[in-house]
Amino acid sequence: MKVVGIDLGSARSGLAVSDEHGMVARPLKTVPTDRLAEELRGLARDGASRFVVGRPRSLDGSLGKQAEWVDAQVERLKTAVPGTYEYEDETGTTAEAAAQGDGSDAGAARVILQGYLDARS
DSSP: OOEEEEEOOSSEEEEEEEOTTSOOEEEEEEEEGGGHHHHHHHHHHTTOOEEEEEEOOOTTSOOOHHHHHHHHHHHHHHHHSOSEEEEEEOTTHHHHHHHTTOOSHHHHHHHHHHHHHHHTO
């Protein structure tokens, strides 16, 4: 089963996808956020049914206003694209992606998804 990672942004969002075994994440693409549901529907047609969304935490570990915004966007996505949605802490993922040579939104989505996959292997 393919798993999709999402680095959700107000203007654009990064997407990553796992391999068939759910072991390795790779960056897929960056899309305008207003087209995200359309992209996820296409990925769902290709076999994806689990979506891992990056959600930021404050330094003290709490969820703040940005996390509330992410939660609201995910609720909208759930109605547009059926599937299982889970959250993964996205703190530092953009910096980590840049340090690994891919500072794009898709690179950050790959870091989010790889963290999720690693925690479950």
